[in-house]
Amino acid sequence: MNPPSPHSSLLAQAAGLLASAQRILFITGAGLSADSGLPTYRGVGGLYEGQLTELGIPIEQALSGLMFKRRPEVTWQYLARIEAACRGARPNAAHYAMARLEAMHGGVTVLTQNIDGFHTQAGSHDVIEIHGSLHTLRCTACARTRQVESYAGLALPPECPHCGGMLRPEVVLFGENLPEAAVQRYEAVLAAGPDLVISVGTGSAFPYIAGPVIWAAEAGIPTIEINPGHTPVSAHVEIQLPLRAAEALPALLEAAGLGLGASNA
Known part of the structure; x- marks a missing residue:
């Protein structure tokens, strides 16, 4: 699927960041699974x-x-x-794009707020389910x-x-603490120093979701947000792609020369 032409320049810039990154952190939210038909x-x-x-x-x-x-x-x-x-419902093109990027590239961690398990179903292995899993x-x-x-x-x-x-x-039900093991894994990824942080389909309402993106931006680490709307991190990221995840991620990887195409979803 070709993205709307007004965003081609932004996609090219984002693809350059992706192509040069060695340690990539994706932070994903409900907007990602919306393209699988789930309500947000x-x-x-x-x-x-x-x-x-x-x-x-x-x-x-x-x-x-x-x-x-x-x-x-x-x-x-x-x-x-x-x-x-x-x-x-099934994983969509964005889930598969992230999984295939991990398989080809390595150095990819997904921190997700979603509890649907789609990242692992799509084939991602380094997944931190910060809010747990329904299953x-x-x-x-x-x-x-x-x-x-x-x-x-x-x-x-x-x-x-x-x-x-x-x-x-x-x-994690409302009012409960985040799982300690997941928090420790998340802290270890941040301590290791990602060199690209990509926020995908999340409203960034929680401090532990928005904070690392803002921290990375202020530290000079490249940051990308993929979200049709604006969020608390939009003004901080280097590139804001106002696109749906299932549209943007396959196009982004293809523009980066990784040859992933649209998806096999």
């Missing part, structure tokens, strides 16, 4: 944008750690709806984990097959 954010995507749930509460309250402790059936009700919205369930009693392809057929809340305790997805 609020439910984790616009399932409840600007409105209350039918229980008369904000989605953030229904999907909070406090609600899970008090009324886990409520949290599970909405987690199941999010999983159902993801079910049947890893952990027992709140014995701490055993299990992988599930979907929630279809699960009783809600589901029980642990080992001890009968209640399962929960390994996702």
Whole structure:
């Protein structure tokens, strides 16, 4: 897919940065998976944008750690709806472009806020899921984990097959801390010093998402943002590409001479 001509110059500049980079950090958000048909954010995507749930509460309250402790059936009700919205969707051209870049180039890390697992499905290996994954369930009693392809057929809340305790997805609910292991991996990548940071499809609302982009820009490290709209990092990055991720990333890699084409999605 050819990008709109007004952005050709920006793509060429971004391609030059990509071609010379050795250690690339992608920071991705819900806008990336929107091109796979998933709604963006609020439910984790616009399932409840600007409105209350039918229980008369904000989605953030229904999907909070406090609600899970008090009324886990409520949290599970909405987690199941999010999983159902993801079910049947597939990685898109942007996911495949990043995975193929890692396979050809190495030195590529993906830090994602998304919980859909599309990066690993597309073939990326160095992926930090800072908000966890819908498809890893952990027992709140014995701490055993299990992988599930979907929630279809699960009783809600589901029980642990080992001890009968209640399962929960390994996702970060509102009000909960980020997973320590993922944070440590993220800090190690930043400490190692990426020489290109690319923000893709994220509103950069969280400090741990916007901060590294702004830090890199102020430190003279090349930065690129791929987002149709403006975000808190837009004024700081070296190049802002106002394009959809599935349109921009394959075109960017092709312009960099990496011969990835549109995608095999």
